[in-house]
Amino acid sequence: MAPPYSNGNGYGYSSSALPTPSYDYRSNGDFQSICDDIFSSARSMLDRILGYANGRRRHTVWGLAMKGMQQVRRNMTRRRLLSFPHLLVAVWVLVMLWGERWVFASRVRSCDWDHWEDWPAGVTPHRLIFVADPQITDPHSYPGRPWPLNPLTITITDNYMRRSYKQLQKVLRPDTVFFLGDLFDGGREWKTADGNWDDPEWAKGNRPADEQKYVNEWHRKYGQEYWLQEYARFGNIFYDNWNLGGIHPGPGQRGRKLISSLPGNHDLGFGAEVRVAARHRFNAYFGETNRVDVVGNHTFVSVDTVSLSADSSSMRDRVDLEPIYGPAQEFLKGVKATKRRAAEKEVLFWKGAVDDLAFDHKVEDLSSADYSNLPTMDLKDNAPDFPTILLTHVPLFRDPGTPCGLMREHWPPAKPAKGQTAPVIPDHRNAISVSSGYQYQNVLSLEDSTKLIKSIGNVIHAFSGDDHDYCEVVHTQDLESVPEITVKSINMAMGVPTPGFQMVSLYNPIDERGNPLPGSPKTTLQTHLCLLPQQLSTFMTYAVLGVLSVIILIARAFLVPVLNLRPFALDPAQHAASAVLPIFKAKAEGDDSVAAYDVKPTSSNTSSSKFPSARVSAARTRGQSLSNGLGPQARAPSPNSARSKGGSPGKWGWGQNSNSSRGPRIEIRRDAYYDSANRGTGAWRPASSSRSRGGTFGIVGREMWTTSWRVAWMVLLFFTYLTYKG
Structure with missing residues (x-):
């Protein structure tokens, strides 16, 4: 009969053949009992699993598993854990x-x-946050960076923005969040489902050489499906964590909003090289790029200035760029009327009136119908005009060297001369460089900047992105002295050691006609730069x-x-002899005169706990059971004695005489010696x-x-x- 876990060919074993070394765990109390229960359950589960494998494979797996469990058990003592x-x-x-x-x-x-808010006591301002240039890392960010550095960079930068944004929502709970463009880094490079994605002939030499060599690979590997994955990744970081700020707005607010429809040059391209197909895709998933929103009794006007810049491009006289700049131009033509309608709807909402057009129900002949007095939300001169805030990805024009102020991280302002109180102008290191290159322009042209301010009207402040660092300027009279803040990037990999975001508090109390209440603050907007951790310092x-x-x-x-x-390193575990093949040689001739002393086996039926430096090998023949112990006068036979009785020579440590009733044979290892002081007690001391x-x-x-x-x-x-x- 084959033993348990046997394939019938003699390679059998049972769990008792691989004993666990005995350690004194009594000082560990209940903790050790719990460990014993866990190990016992694991052994039982492993027994059931191994029942489906063949014998030799079972033996290998079982041996490795038992060694691992023994090692874990040795490490789970209180002394080791503490x-x-x-x-x-x-x-x-x-x-x-x-x-x-x-x-x-x-x-x-x-x-x-x-x-930092400084409003009169008891007011309920609208709290808003600007997030600029998340520019999630992708193959365009670090082309040629090998695996696994690129995936690791993506993971670390995503985690940084996710952790920052989660705390932004949990702690600050803003009523509104606006994104200021460059949501992706390589969004303009990932092909849409249809359309030609090759650079136009006149623009093929514009790419930098270190980017040109990757274009074919990008177009081959990254298309619409990849862009959709990046869109889901952006949503996982920002959209999925929106509700951490709560589902209800702050006191006295209409509702919570997240607006991410403003594009950047990394999303679409810039100027004459904007990809119209990429813009259509962006509109479909993020919303209209040119829009008006009334938030906190202020009118926010978002303009797709990366497309608008095509109208002032040097290529406009050589190439038809109207499909690129046309929508932004059309929007600016009617933006004042759009502002008036949006403001009137907001006033009607707070009055509790119907904030939609109401038409008379009558039937008229088409040829004689009167269209002169149709209902409209545009009250023209009688319409309320809320303070207007311009949102643009690219900063407005300024003279070269216009300083950005004390909070710019790249370079602090130059020190003024002795006795000079005004800032140094020009200060080119502290300023945003007035320059351009492939698919970017650091500031808008003066023509486009003037067109924006004049077309929109009543602009009290502007916010922009693109530069990745903080910049605060007050523009000249040409731009109606509009103050502008360029918001820091929230991404740690944008070349600025300390990322951040811009907080804005809005308070503009109005009457039933939308006009400011008497005694209301002259300044309806307060801002604060919030700096995030420096990952490099971490x-x-x-x-x-x-x-x-x-x-x-x-x-x-x-x-x-x-x-x-007490050393932390454990001594190598001593394992009992394998039950599959003998691993000890027989004792040398003449050694059979050595007396075998009485040994009382432990409860685990192993010799490893009683004799840490001795191993036992046993022989069993058909019909003969393994002896349970050693008799007081047991003697180990030598190979010579077997020959003298006509038996065959001993096989490498295994007894062959079927008539012999001798018990297991004990071999004394070289790393232990017999303690003469304990002679007769069966005690052995390790080296x-x-x-x-x-x-x-x-x-x-x-x-x-x-x-x-x-x-x-x-x-x-x-x-x-x-x-x-x-």
Whole structure:
């Protein structure tokens, strides 16, 4: 009969053939009992699983599983769990929780509205946030960067924006969020489902050489399906976390809004090279690029200035660019009437009236119908005119060297001369460069900027993006002295160490006709720049802690033999002999005169707990059961004695005499010796630890490797978990 877990060919074993070393866990109390229950359940489950495999494969899998479970059990003692390397891991866990979670909440909490708003007591302002240039990282961002650096960069930058935006919603709970363009980095390069995506003939030499070599690959690999995946990725970061700010608006507000329809040059292109097909796709998924919104009793006018710039392009006299700039031009022609209608609808809503047109119900002949007195929301001169805020991705024109102020991070303002109080002008380092290149222009032309301000009217403030850094200017009289803030990018990979976003508080109380109430503030808008964590500083903190960890672990390893500290490294586990094949040679001739002393087996029926340095091999023939123990006078036969009785020579440690009733044979390993002081007690003492470990330097080396590896893999595992969770 084949033994349990046998394939019938003699390669059989049972779970009792692979014993677990016995350790004294009594000091661990209930914790060890729980571990024992877990290991027992795991063994039972593994038994059932292995029942479906063949014998040799079962044996290999079972052996590996048991070794792994034994190693886990050895590490789950209280002494191991509360050891110094694990204390160091706990420090790492706290530092990483700070760097990957808590610092975001702390930075955003420091920007809370109550810290900087300065309105009269009891008012209920509308709270709004501008997010600029998320520009999610994609193959266009770092072309040629190898795997896995590119996917890792994408994951880290996405997590940074997601964590920042989550805290923005949870802590600040804005009523409205506007995005200021450049939602993607390579959106203009990813083909639509239809249409030719090749550069026009007149523009084929405009691409930089380091980008030109990737164009064919981009067009081959990244099309409409990839763009849709990027759209879903953008939504996962920003749209899916919108409700963290609550589903209800703040006191006295009409509702919460998220508006992301303003395009940037990375979404569509710029000027004469805007891709019309890409703009149609952008409109379909994000909304109309040219629009008017009334928010907080202010009128926000968003203009697709990357397309509008085609009208002032140097190519407009050589190429028909009307399909590019036409929609923006048409919008600007009627924007004042659109503003009046939007403001009137808002006033009707707050009055509780019907905020839609009401027509008389009558039948008229088409040829004689009167169209002169049709109902309209445009009350012209009688219409309310709310303060207007211009939103454009590209900043408005300014003279070269116009300084951006103290909060610009790239370069601080130049120091004025002694006795000079006004800022240094021009200050080219502190300013936005008035320049252009392939698919970008740092500021709009003076012609387009003037057209925007004049066409829209009553512009009290402008907000823009594109530059990635903060810039605050007050324009000249040509642009009606409009103040403008260029908002920082929220993405950590945009060349600015400290990302951020712009907070705006709006308060404009109106009467039933839409006019400001008497005594209301002259300034209806307050702003605040909220700075996010510096990811580079966080990584530097990790690097410094990593170096300190290595130094500390090396120092501890040298102190272990000096101060006789308890080593963290475990001795190699001693395993019982395999039940499949013999692994010990028979004793040498003449050794059979050595008496075998009485041994009382442990409850686990193994010799590993009683004799840590001895191994037992047993022989069993058909019809003969394995002896349960060693008799007091048991003697191990030698190969010579077998020959003298006519038996065959002994086979490598296995008894062959079927008539013999001798018990298991004991081999004394070289790394142990018999303690003469305990003769007759059956006690054996292992060799000295310094010898088994290779001396003092062996102890130090093992401690350095074991503790460093333990800290490294646990820290990396926890960082991977935080990265996976976002």
